[in-house]
Every structure is written in structure tokens, then in C-alpha cells.
Amino acid sequence: MKVVLRYPLVAGTVVALLGVAILLMSGQAWISQLTASIYALAVAAYLSVGMIRRLRSGHWGIDILAVTAIVSTVLVGEFIASMIIVLMMAGGTALEDYAAGRAKGELTALLARVPQTAHRERSGAGNGAGSNGTGPGAPGSGAENGQHEDVAATDVRVGDILLVKPAEVVPLDGILLSEAGTFDESSLTGESMPVERYAGDGIMSGSINGEAAIRMQVAAVMEDSQYSRIVALVKEASESRAPMVRLADRYAIPFTALAYALGAIAWIISGSPTRFAEVLVVATPCPLLIAAPVAFLGGMSQAAKSGIIVKYAGVLEQLGKVRTAAFDKTGTLTYGRPSLVAIMTAGSMDENELLRLAASAEQYSSHVLAASVMEAGQSRDLGFETASEAVEHATHGVRAVFNGLEVVVGKPAFVAESVAGVVETELDSGQLAIYVGVGGEFAGALVMSDPIRAETRRTLAELRALGVTETVMLTGDALATAEHIAAEAGLTQVRAECLPPDKVEAVKSLPKRPVMMVGDGVNDAPVLAVADVGIAMGARGSTAAGESADVVIILDDLSKAAQAVRIGQRTVRVAMQSIWIGIVLSVGLMVAAAAGYVPAIAGALSQEIVDLATILNALRSLSPGRHMAPVRGQAGVSTAAITRTVFR
Numbered sequence: 307m308k309v310v311l312r313y314p315l316v317a318g319t320v321v322a323l324l325g326v327a328i329l330l331m332s333g334q335a336w337i338s339q340l341t342a343s344i345y346a347l348a349v350a351a352y353l354s355v356g357m358i359r360r361l362r363s364g365h366w367g368i369d370i371l372a373v374t375a376i377v378s379t380v381l382v383g384e385f386i387a388s389m390i391i392v393l394m395m396a397g398g399t400a401l402e403d404y405a406a407g408r409a410k411g412e413l414t415a416l417l418a419r420v421p422q423t424a425h426r427e428r429s430g431a432g433n434g435a436g437s438n439g440t441g442p443g444a445p446g447s448g449a450e451n452g453q454h455e456d457v458a459a460t461d462v463r464v465g466d467i468l469l470v471k472p473a474e475v476v477p478l479d480g481i482l483l484s485e486a487g488t489f490d491e492s493s494l495t496g497e498s499m500p501v502e503r504y505a506g507d508g509i510m511s512g513s514i515n516g517e518a519a520i521r522m523q524v525a526a527v528m529e530d531s532q533y534s535r536i537v538a539l540v541k542e543a544s545e546s547r548a549p550m551v552r553l554a555d556r557y558a559i560p561f562t563a564l565a566y567a568l569g570a571i572a573w574i575i576s577g578s579p580t581r582f583a584e585v586l587v588v589a590t591p592c593p594l595l596i597a598a599p600v601a602f603l604g605g606m607s608q609a610a611k612s613g614i615i616v617k618y619a620g621v622l623e624q625l626g627k628v629r630t631a632a633f634d635k636t637g638t639l640t641y642g643r644p645s646l647v648a649i650m651t652a653g654s655m656d657e658n659e660l661l662r663l664a665a666s667a668e669q670y671s672s673h674v675l676a677a678s679v680m681e682a683g684q685s686r687d688l689g690f691e692t693a694s695e696a697v698e699h700a701t702h703g704v705r706a707v708f709n710g711l712e713v714v715v716g717k718p719a720f721v722a723e724s725v726a727g728v729v730e731t732e733l734d735s736g737q738l739a740i741y742v743g744v745g746g747e748f749a750g751a752l753v754m755s756d757p758i759r760a761e762t763r764r765t766l767a768e769l770r771a772l773g774v775t776e777t778v779m780l781t782g783d784a785l786a787t788a789e790h791i792a793a794e795a796g797l798t799q800v801r802a803e804c805l806p807p808d809k810v811e812a813v814k815s816l817p818k819r820p821v822m823m824v825g826d827g828v829n830d831a832p833v834l835a836v837a838d839v840g841i842a843m844g845a846r847g848s849t850a851a852g853e854s855a856d857v858v859i860i861l862d863d864l865s866k867a868a869q870a871v872r873i874g875q876r877t878v879r880v881a882m883q884s885i886w887i888g889i890v891l892s893v894g895l896m897v898a899a900a901a902g903y904v905p906a907i908a909g910a911l912s913q914e915i916v917d918l919a920t921i922l923n924a925l926r927s928l929s930p931g932r933h934m935a936p937v938r939g940q941a942g943v944s945t946a947a948i949t950r951t952v953f954r
Contacts, residue, residue: 315349319393326389343380346388350376353395371565371589378583379906387587387906394914424477425454427467427521459528466524470515478511479531480522488516561889565589565896572900581902587909588895596917597884597924604927605877612930613861614870621856624839625874629818631766631774631867632833634809634825635781635788636756638843638864639795642674642826644738644756646682650731651750660750662688664742667706667713670696675740676704678754679715701782701805714743721748738787761865762795768868772875776818780809780833809833824867830854841867877927884924891916 322345329338350373357370372395379388454469459477462468467483470476476489488500491513500516503509509522511531569585602619609616616622636642649657665683668676669690683690693706703716705724714724718741722728725743731751733739739751766777778799781788788802801812810833813821823830823837834840835854842855843862859866895912898904904912 316393319345319349319389323389323393326386339383339385342385342389346376346380346385346392349392349395371562371586374566375583375586375589378579378586382580382583382906384580384583384906387583387910390907390910391587394910394917422459423456424459424462425469425471426457426462427469428453428455462524462527464524464527468522468524469519470522471519472515472517474515476509476511476513476515476522477531478524478528479526480509480511480524482507482509483521483523484518487518487520490514490516557885557889561589561892564893568896568900572902576902580906581900584899584902584904584906584909585896587906588899588904588913589892597888597920598881600921600924601877601881601884601927604880604925605873608877608928608930609857609870609873612866612869612873613859613863614866614873615858615860616870617856617858621839622874622877624820625822625857625871626876626878628774628820628822628839628871628874630776630778630816630821631769632778632780632813632816632821632823632837633797634823634830634833635779635783635791637674637826638824639762639779639791640756640758642756643681644675644678644754646678646752647737647755648753649750650739650753652727652729652748653750655744655749658686658688660742660744661686661752662690663708663713663744663749664715664740664752666691666693666708667696667704667715669693670706671698671704671715673698673701673704675738675754679740679752682752711745712743715740717741733786738783758791758794759864761863765865765868766796768865769871772868772871774822774871776816778812778816780804780812780823806830806832810836813837822867822871824864841870873930876930880924880927884920887923888916888920891919 322342326338326342329335329341353373357373372391376388376391379385379391462478468477468480482503482505485505487503487509489503489509490500491510508525565586569582569589572585573579573582602622605622606616606619609622616625633639646661649661651657651660661679661683665680665688668679670693680690691708693708696704696706698704699716699720702720703714705712705714707713712724714721718728718730718739721741721743725746725748727748728741728743729748731739731753733753737753737755739753741751742749769777776799777797778801779788779792779797780801782804783802785800785802788800792800801808804812809830813823813833813836820838822839822841823833824841824843825834826843830842831854834842839857840855841857841859843859843864857870859870892913895904895909895916899909
């Protein structure tokens with residue numbers, strides 16, 4: 307019944323065909339012909355209304371061929387063929403829905419799993435927000451004694467305590483309160499194996515809880531949670547149209563002209579109008595309407611399955627043509643979490659005091675190095691002070707005042723603006739220094755080292771194999787550090803000491819286009835927006851970077867950038883193959899029909915075979931295709947590290 311209600315034209319046509327067949331078998335040939343003709347002409351009139359509306363809005367479609375084929379077969383007495391054309395047109399819609407549903411499988415799976423409710427712990431229940439507990443079954447946890455209420459996920463607020471039952475979807479981003487839990491994050495990150503989280507770790511909305519119920523504290527409301535942002539991106543992506551889809555629409559005009567020309571020539575040469583109708587019967591190529599959309603939906607679905615959210619269908623076409631890849635350094639080519647190597651003091655201040663003041667100032671900075679300085683201070687159990695004033699100067703450093711004492715932390719030129727006697731520290735390759743001034747005097751420097759990602763070299767090698775001939779690093783770091791990382795990674799160009807506007811100008815000036823830019827931080831938002839394809843490492847990146855980008859990589863894995871290019875190339879290739887398969891087969895059938903080798907009924911049936919072949923080929927975009935295997939020993943970052951960076 308659901309199928310009948312969803313596809314009434316298919317159901318009606320099947321019933322009409324059965325009625326016509328019964329009338330024919332009972333010897334009522336003229337009544338069966340009249341019935342079939344009236345029904346077919348009614349459907350043609352219905353299709354004409356939509357066709358005229360689209361023509362008035364400036365959209366030319368090939369449905370004019372279908373209408374002409376139905377009318378012409380009725381006029382020449384091929385009423386069975388006209389009914390088959392109607393059935394195939396209606397069946398084509400159903401086939402398109404099925405193919406689109408298959409292609410959007412991963413996208414719709416994400417949308418269907420949006421959490422609607424949450425089990426919120428009532429005030430006073432449980433072990434308290436700060437307790438690690440022993441799981442929801444522990445005494446006083448409130449898991450089994452009616453101290454939870456089911457509420458809409460949109461009503462939950464930051465700080466609320468939730469119970470997540472076994473096999474349930476985690477409704478919002480949060481912090482695990484139970485001692486441990488196992489979660490399936492495959493729909494978010496593409497990782498097939500469940501991951502373990504421990505008390506204090508962050509857990510992502512959209513992941514599926516394991517076999518034991520857990521308690522969690524909410525860290526973000528519904529609209530700010532990771533899963534909601536992914537769903538918003540997916541909705542936007544599923545509703546977009548690729549430029550190649552519009553290109554396929556433009557094929558309709560020459561194709562329609564060719565069909566009418568062949569039909570007219572066949573009519574003139576043979577002297578029979580039936581020949582004209584037979585040509586038009588096989589000239590209703592649904593592949594032109596279906597192939598490209600199905601292929602691009604399949605490509606986006608394949609990308610989503612791999613933890614790559616493509617915002618617009620047209621981005622896949624751009625990815626398939628990328629010739630230059632530009633990368634931010636910190637957090638993209640490197641792990642972005644430098645570790646403290648040495649503390650170089652310039653005066654009487656001891657190392658711990660220098661680190662404590664620097665870390666206290668870095669509390670007020672959003673730069674990725676600030677977190678590393680703070681971690682170094684915490685590892686030595688150094689207490690941080692609260693500033694009476696604090697100002698961050700993006701990409702340069704931070705100034706803070708503690709009990710009247712000004713502390714300046716950042717690049718040497720920035721520190722030298724307020725501090726006397728700044729001396730740059732000698733660094734080994736791959737090292738960087740954070741300079742510190744205290745009370746107007748140079749106090750010393752913190753020497754840090756940020757190792758290159760394990761997958762960086764493999765990713766760049768894959769991009770070269772995919773035809774991305776230029777690879778460029780755009781970084782605000784010193785030239786010596788940048789060149790060391792570039793040489794280790796195998797980049798072709800380096801542009802160091804860049805401010806955000808410099809990166810924008812650099813991307814605009816790159817000659818080999820399209821240009822793909824990969825970054826992860828708020829400072830990368832402008833350059834991600836101006837690139838032909840902006841890719842944000844979304845698991846680590848800021849909301850600003852994710853909003854500016856065309857592609858968001860959920861998993862903290864640089865190799866996904868190469869995989870996105872590979873998926874784009876395969877999607878475009880499959881779409882073009884499908885379009886041309888439909889055109890070539892249809893033209894071949896038209897020529898055969900013009901020569902009198904394809905009767906009207908056989909032509910109507912053969913056209914559905916063409917549709918099916920084209921759609922099946924378009925669905926190949928759902929598969930990853932052949933690609934380079936991971937290099938042994940170059941595994942990605944651990945899932946525990948990913949979660950720590952997500953919830954910084």
C-alpha cells in the first residue's frame with residue numbers, strides 16, 4: 307500500500323495495462339485501443355503542464371521528447387507502446403528514487419539518527435557532576451531508582467547530567483563521568499572499531515554507546531554539539547546540485563534536436579509516420595536526468611562514510627580537478643601540540659617561575675601553542691595566576707598583567723615592542739621558540755618542538771599520484787622551522803611568517819588551479835574561504851574554520867584530504883561515464899529505430915534497459931574504487947588523542 311501511495315502513476319498504469327490486456331484477450335480490440343489511448347494522452351497532458359511551467363522558467367528538459375513519443379505512438383496506432391512508455395516514465399521516477407536513496411545511504415543514516423530525547427538526572431540525584439562514579443548501576447547513581455526524566459534533547463543545558471543506556475545514541479557532546487565506556491564512532495569518524503573512553507574524556511554526540519549504561523555531563527547544547535553541526539552540513543549537501551548536473555541538463559537541447567531530426571529523416575525516407583514515432587520512443591533518456599545526480603549523491607555518501615563531510619555537490623567536481631594543495635603547518639602537517647624541549651632563561655628568574663608566568667598569560671590566548679605551554683606548566687604542578695588585564699594579538703602573542711606586573715609572550719618582534727634586550731635563541735631544525743618578557747625586561751624563551759604527523763608524507767605522495775603537482779606550506783612560523791618541516795614532508799614550496807591576509811594573497815596568486823587549502827584553526831578561516839576548495843580539519847578546528855570550509859574532515863587524519871580528492875575524481879569520472887553511456891546507447895537505438903530495426907514496443911522496453919544500465923553505473927560512486935593502501939607504520943593519531951583535541 308505504501309508503494310501504491312508513493313507511486314500512484316505506476317500503480318495506475320499497471321492497472322490500466324491489465325485492463326487493456328483483458329479487453330484484447332476478450333476480442334474488444336477497439337475498446338482496448340481507445341482506453342489505452344485516452345489514458346496515455348491524459349498522462350501526456352499531465353506531463354505537459356509541468357513541462358510548460360519549466361520552459362517558462364527557462365529550464366529546458368527532455369520530458370518534451372517523452373510527451374511527443376506518447377502522442378505520436380497514439381496517433382499511429384501503437385497504443386501498447388504508448389502504455390509501455392507511460393509505465394517506463396513512471397517506473398523511471400521510482401527507479402530514480404531508489405537509486406538516490408541508495409546513493410544517499412550514509413547521508414540519510416546520519417540524519418535519521420539525530421537524537422530526539424535524553425535521560426536527564428533530576429537535581430540532587432546521582433553522585434554529583436564532578437564524580438567519576440562507577441557507572442549508572444552504582445548506589446546513588448539514580449540509574450535504577452526513578453531519578454531520571456526523559457526530556458527533549460533541545461531542552462538539555464550545559465552541566466546537566468545524562469544517563470545513556472546501552473546501544474543508545476549519545477545525544478549531546480559531553481564529558482564521561484563513569485569510569486569507562488565503549489563507543490561506536492564509525493558514523494562520525496569512519497573508524498570501524500569501537501573506541502574506549504575513560505572518566506574525564508570527551509564523548510561526541512552521534513556516537514553509539516556500548517553494552518553498559520554510562521553517565522555523562524553535557525558540555526554543549528544541541529545546536530552546538532558536534533553531531534548537530536554535521537547534520538546541518540549534511541542537509542545542506544544533500545540539497546545542493548553539482549555544476550555537472552546542470553551540464554547534463556544542457557545536453558538535453560542538442561539531444562532533443564538530434565532525436566527530432568533523425569525521426570523526421572526516417573519518416574521522409576520511409577514515408578511512414580510510424581518510423582518517426584519509433585525513433586522518439588527510444589529517445590527518452592532518463593540517464594541525462596538521473597545519472598549525474600545519483601553519481602554525486604553517491605560520492606557525497608561515500609565521503610561521509612569515511613568521515614569527510616562535503617558541503618555542496620559542486621565541491622566534488624572541484625576536488626576532482628585540484629592541481630595545487632596548500633597546507634597550514636601547525637595542527638595540519640604537524641600534530642599541532644608541540645612539547646616543551648627546554649627553558650632558556652635570560653636573567654635571574656628560575657625556569658619554573660618563567661614557565662609559570664608564561665603559562666598564566668597563555669590562558670588568555672587561543673593559539674594552539676598556548677595549550678602546549680599550559681600543559682607544560684600543569685605537568686610541573688605550577689599554579690597559574692589570574693590576570694587583571696589580558697589582550698591577545700592574533701598570530702603575534704598575548705599581553706597580560708598580574709598584580710601590576712606585565713607579562714608579554716609571543717614572537718620575538720612582538721615581545722621586543724614592549725621589552726628591552728630580546729635575544730633570539732639558537733634553534734635546531736624543527737624547533738620553535740616562544741619569547742617571554744616580564745616587567746619590561748627580557749626573561750627568556752621556551753623552546754618547543756612540534757613533530758610532523760605520521761601520515762603527512764604518505765598523504766603528499768598520494769596527492770602527487772592523483773595529479774596534484776604543487777604542494778605549498780603557508781605558515782606564520784619562522785622560515786627555518788617551516789623549511790625543516792617542508793623538507794621532511796616533501797612539499798614543493800614554503801611561504802613562512804605569513805599573517806592571515808598574507809595567506810589569502812598567497813592562495814590567490816597560486817597559478818595552477820583549482821587550489822585546495824587544508825587548515826584547522828580560526829586563523830585559517832579567511833584562507834579556507836578564498837580557496838577553490840577549503841578543507842577544515844573539523845575534529846580539531848574552530849567553528850569559524852568549519853563554516854568557512856567547503857569540506858570538513860571529522861577524523862583528525864590528514865590523509866583524509868587525499869581521500870577527498872580521490873573520491874572527487876572518481877565521482878566525476880563515474881558521472882561522465884554514466885552520462886555518455888546513456889547518450890551513446892540512446893543514439894544507437896535511435897539510429898536502429900530510424901532504419902526500421904526497432905519496433906515501438908521493443909524500443910520502449912529497451913529504453914528501460916538503458917536507464918537501468920546507466921543508473922547501475924552511476925551507483926559505482928558508492929564504492930571507494932581502487933586506491934593506495936596505507937603505508938605500514940604510518941597509522942593515524944589515536945582516537946583518545948582525537949577526543950582530547952575535540953573537547954579542548
